[in-house]
Amino acid sequence: MSPISQINSGLSTADILKQKSGTTLNTSGGASFGDVLKQSMNETNTLHEKSEKAMADMATGQVKDLHQAALAIGKAEVNMKTMLEVRNKAINAYKELLRTQM
Numbered sequence: 001m002s003p004i005s006q007i008n009s010g011l012s013t014a015d016i017l018k019q020k021s022g023t024t025l026n027t028s029g030g031a032s033f034g035d036v037l038k039q040s041m042n043e044t045n046t047l048h049e050k051s052e053k054a055m056a057d058m059a060t061g062q063v064k065d066l067h068q069a070a071l072a073i074g075k076a077e078v079n080m081k082t083m084l085e086v087r088n089k090a091i092n093a094y095k096e097l098l099r100t101q102m
Contacts, residue, residue: 040086044079051076 054069063069
């Protein structure tokens, strides 16, 4: 099973590393990286939908509070940039793991 399919199957990073190395890892028992990532993606999607609605309201003249619309657009932009950076870091980490010999 490839690492990507293991991540998609719901295995935590600790479980994947345990399978690869055969050793146990001390985990704190908190939310898995996959859960945190999924929650962040859902939040990004929600903010993007609010941003699109705010832009549509501004275009049609139905905006009630221009300041709130600008804030919604700004939050969505910052959140999307953050998610892109997390994605880039995850891809770089994955490539680094591929280069590492076990």
